[in-house]
Structures are given as structure tokens and as C-alpha cells.
Amino acid sequence: MIFDISQLAEQNPWWIDKLAILKDSKLVKLSKAKYQWNPAIGHYIDLEIDTIYVMRGPRQVGKTTFMKKMIKKLLSRGIKPENVFYWSFERNNTEDLHQIIKIYLDWRIKSKDERKYIFLDEICGVNNWSNELVSFANNQSFLNCSLLVTGSHSMDLKHSTERMPGRRGGSGEIPLDIIFLPMKFSEFISLVWPEFITKRRGLGILDGKQRREKLLSLFDGKIDSDIENLLLYKKELDAYLEIYLHTGGIPLIINEYLEKGEISTNSFNIYLTSIIGNLNKFRYKEQYFKEIIREIINTLSTPVSWNGLKDKIDIIKTHVTVQDYAIALEELYIANITFKLDYSKQKLDFKSNKKIYVQDPFLFHALHGWSNGKTNYFRNIKENLLNLEMKSKLIECIVHNHLCRLSYCLNPRDLFNPKDTVAYYRDNKDKEIDFILSFDDKYYPFEVKYQNAIRNSDFNCFFPFKKGVLITKNEFGIYKNYVKLPVSIFLLLV
Numbered sequence: 231m232i233f234d235i236s237q238l239a240e241q242n243p244w245w246i247d248k249l250a251i252l253k254d255s256k257l258v259k260l261s262k263a264k265y266q267w268n269p270a271i272g273h274y275i276d277l278e279i280d281t282i283y284v285m286r287g288p289r290q291v292g293k294t295t296f297m298k299k300m301i302k303k304l305l306s307r308g309i310k311p312e313n314v315f316y317w318s319f320e321r322n323n324t325e326d327l328h329q330i331i332k333i334y335l336d337w338r339i340k341s342k343d344e345r346k347y348i349f350l351d352e353i354c355g356v357n358n359w360s361n362e363l364v365s366f367a368n369n370q371s372f373l374n375c376s377l378l379v380t381g382s383h384s385m386d387l388k389h390s391t392e393r394m395p396g397r398r399g400g401s402g403e404i405p406l407d408i409i410f411l412p413m414k415f416s417e418f419i420s421l422v423w424p425e426f427i428t429k430r431r432g433l434g435i436l437d438g439k440q441r442r443e444k445l446l447s448l449f450d451g452k453i454d455s456d457i458e459n460l461l462l463y464k465k466e467l468d469a470y471l472e473i474y475l476h477t478g479g480i481p482l483i484i485n486e487y488l489e490k491g492e493i494s495t496n497s498f499n500i501y502l503t504s505i506i507g508n509l510n511k512f513r514y515k516e517q518y519f520k521e522i523i524r525e526i527i528n529t530l531s532t533p534v535s536w537n538g539l540k541d542k543i544d545i546i547k548t549h550v551t552v553q554d555y556a557i558a559l560e561e562l563y564i565a566n567i568t569f570k571l572d573y574s575k576q577k578l579d580f581k582s583n584k585k586i587y588v589q590d591p592f593l594f595h596a597l598h599g600w601s602n603g604k605t606n607y608f609r610n611i612k613e614n615l616l617n618l619e620m621k622s623k624l625i626e627c628i629v630h631n632h633l634c635r636l637s638y639c640l641n642p643r644d645l646f647n648p649k650d651t652v653a654y655y656r657d658n659k660d661k662e663i664d665f666i667l668s669f670d671d672k673y674y675p676f677e678v679k680y681q682n683a684i685r686n687s688d689f690n691c692f693f694p695f696k697k698g699v700l701i702t703k704n705e706f707g708i709y710k711n712y713v714k715l716p717v718s719i720f721l722l723l724v
Contacts (some may be wrong), residue, residue: 238317453708475624684702697712
């Protein structure tokens with residue numbers, strides 16, 4: 231296809247009318263939502279330096295809306311509209327990409343001393359996109375340019391950015407790879423219970439760094455008084471956790487559920503269709519995916535082998551296929567694979583059985599319903615949450631996801647991989663710890679016991695580490711050198 235500047239203007243209507251950004255469909259939809267999420271990652275993007283930021287994350291969680299909000303903010307600051315460029319590459323190829331960027335830069339060549347703000351959405355759909363950006367960078371075409379590019383497939387973005395060493399600019403202090411995930415529980419609380427922000431500030435836990443320091447201090451066998459004071463709000467936090475177990479951290483679903491008291495089948499289908507479409511794009515078979523995700527959910531929280539999963543699925547003949555699909559789920563930010571920690575060797579054991587966790591509660595319910603042939607997805611959520619075993623597995627998924635986020639916050643870096651820092655532990659006598667977080671050459675054990683009563687024997691798993699945090703349903707306190715912490719309070723601290 232041959233492009234010209236008039237076609238580029240179709241996705242950039244603010245070039246003609248600065249106020250046209252207010253009519254953008256994403257922003258109009260956002261303006262009508264009662265609960266409007268402002269992701270904190272916006273504070274870590276500096277668009278006043280020459281750089282190429284890469285934003286990774288699942289589809290349909292708000293990356294495009296985030297971009298459009300940034301564009302609106304730039305225009306409200308008085309940035310010349312023609313210096314702000316947006317393009318969605320969902321239906322373009324490599325030649326299109328080169329054309330589109332060149333046409334825009336040539337059009338603005340007389341304003342080369344003015345900073346340009348370039349937003350390239352869903353770029354991972356274009357083959358060899360990084361080579362094209364490198365070509366422009368090598369020709370110094372991106373001088374006085376700030377770029378933010380997004381994609382929904384982590385492996386493509388990971389390998390592509392590895393082909394751009396030294397070409398992405400930046401200050402060297404802040405990661406250029408940004409992970410955009412559904413909101414975690416503390417963000418969810420800030421969104422749906424904004425009055426609690428003042429209370430959190432008074433407790434000294436509003437700032438993320440403060441929360442992380444207080445959380446890690448639990449491994450000294452002591453509980454900070456600010457954490458103890460959170461018990462005053464446990465009843466409310468538990469109630470909001472029940473909502474989070476329905477909606478996860480997806481803004482569209484949160485607004486729908488809190489407004490209507492249910493989630494429509496159409497909303498489930500939006501996310502399922504997006505996932506299946508991405509898998510189809512990479513030539514994965516839908517029926518294989520359905521069978522594999524069903525068995526992954528059936529074995530949640532249990533270490534499994536690829537062969538073990540394969541043996542439960544008649545239509546799949548090799549464990550390599552199962553492994554390939556599981557990795558695809560990970561690359562699409564749907565699931566995370568966790569390895570066993572070999573404590574004696576102080577390293578991960580990649581040959582042992584793995585654990586696989588679904589990242590977001592809503593996606594968990596959607597995939598569970600779809601893979602099990604449920605006809606009423608919302609009723610399936612209620613059935614899942616009334617099943618204590620299923621609910622406990624979902625809680626474990628959420629804890630794992632939040633520990634992965636904690637690991638990133640403790641040591642933010644480009645191309646972060648949670649498998650490197652969050653593992654599980656099992657000794658020769660089959661004593662198991664759900665999660666071991668590694669940071670700064672230290673291990674932090676977490677065990678999830680979402681049950682009504684806690685026994686002293688539940689702490690025995692921590693013995694090799696002499697420390698640990700037991701994440702409970704209700705119990706709070708200290709036993710020997712170990713800490714009991716209700717899950718709603720733990721999640722709030724991450």
C-alpha cells in the first residue's frame with residue numbers, strides 16, 4: 231500500500247483540530263467510566279529525552295488508552311499538534327512501517343529542532359520492526375524524538391529490543407522496557423476506595439518503597455506497627471478482595487461489575503477472542519490450547535512435568551507441544567511458569583517439575599469457563615469462588631503474580647523475567663514452600679494457607695530458611711520467628 235500524509239492524518243485528527251483528541255473513542259469511553267485508572271508507570275516515562283520506550287503487556291488492558299491520555303496531556307501542555315504522531319500497526323507490514331515513519335519525519339523536516347512525540351501501537355505485529363527503527367536511528371532520523379512503542383507478545387519485543395543495543399537512548403537510570411499489566415490489588419483499592427488513600431498516607435504505606443521495606447522487614451520476625459494498624463481496615467479490605475477475585479485488575483471489567491453487579495458474556499468474549507486471535511496469529515491450534523489450559527488450571531499450585539500434562543491430553547502426542555503452548559501463554563502475559571529452587575546449589579532446577587499460574591483473576595475465570603465448556607461465564611465465577619479449593623488456588627495465583635511484581639519493583643530492569651527471581655521450594659521429604667523470592671543474595675519464603683485455621687505445623691516448611699511469611703485467610707501475628715499475615719493485607723503491601 232502507498233501512503234501519504236493525508237492518510238496519516240486519519241489517525242491523527244488533532245493535526246487539523248487540536249480538540250479532536252477529546253473525541254477519541256478510547257478517551258470518550260474512559261470519560262464515561264466511573265472508575266478511571268491512572269497507571270503509575272506514567273511517572274517513569276520521560277518524553278523530553280531522545281529515547282525509544284517499549285511497553286509490553288496483554289491486550290485489552292489499556293495500553294492504547296494510556297497512549298491516548300499521554301497525547302492528550304502533551305496537547306494540553308501546548309505542544310504543537312503536528313509534533314505528536316500516533317499509528318496503530320495491527321494491519322501493517324514491514325514496508326508500511328518504513329513508509330509511515332519516513333513520511334511523517336519528512337513532513338516535519340523543517341521543524342527538526344522541535345521535539346517530536348511518536349507513538350507506535352501494537353508494533354509487534356510487524357515483522358522485523360526493530361530493524362526498521364534501528365535503520366532510522368542509525369541515520370540520526372530520531373534526533374529530538376521520543377518514541378513509545380507497544381506490543382502484546384513478550385518474546386517478539388524481547389528479541390527485537392535485543393537487536394537494538396545502544397540505539398534506544400534514555401538516561402541509563404530508568405528501564406526502557408515497561409511492563410503494562412492489569413492493576414495489582416493496591417492499585418485496585420486506590421481506584422475503587424479512594425478514601426483509603428488518606429488512611430494509607432497516615433500509616434506510612436502509600437509510597438511503594440515504604441511498603442516494600444515494611445514487607446521485607448517481616449522476615450526479621452517482627453511486624454511494623456503500621457502494618458498492625460491495617461487490621462482496623464481488614465473487614466473492608468477483605469470485601470474489596472472478593473470483588474478483585476471477580477474482576478481482576480482490568481478497568482473495563484471492574485467498571486462493569488461495580489455498575490451492574492455482573493459481567494456480560496460479551497465482555498468475556500472480548501478477552502477470549504483477543505487471546506485466541508493472538509495464538510492464531512502465531513499458528514497455534516485453538517483446540518490444543520483449550521485442552522492445555524484446562525489441564526493447567528486443573529493442576530494449579532501442583533508441580534507438573536510437560537510429560538505429565540501431555541499424558542492427560544489425548545490429542546497431543548509430544549511433551550514438546552505442551553511446553554511450546556505453555557511458553558506461548560507466558561509470552562502473552564496470560565500465565566507464568568515457576569521453577570524449583572535447588573537450595574543446596576543456590577540455583578534454579580530447570581529439570582524438575584514446574585508450577586504454572588494464571589496471572590489475573592478475570593482471565594482465570596474466562597479461561598476456566600471457556601476450556602470447560604461453560605455456557606454462563608459469570609455463573610461460573612460464582613461457582614469457582616464458592617469452591618474453597620478453587621478459590622485457594624486462585625488466591626495462590628494472585629500471590630504469585632504480586633510477588634513477581636514485587637521482584638520487579640525491588641530491582642527494575644530491562645527484559646525482566648519473573649522466573650529468575652520467584653521460585654518454589656521442595657525438599658527430599660516433600661516439604662514444600664509455595665514461593666521463594668530472591669533479592670540481593672537473600673531468600674524470602676512465602677507460604678499460602680488460605681484456610682480458616684492455622685496450625686503450628688504449618689510453619690514447619692520454613693525450617694531450612696529459619697524465616698518466613700505465612701499468608702493466611704484471617705490470622706495475624708508472630709509464631710517463633712515467623713509471621714502470619716492475612717492475604718488482603720499482604721497484597722496491599724505489594
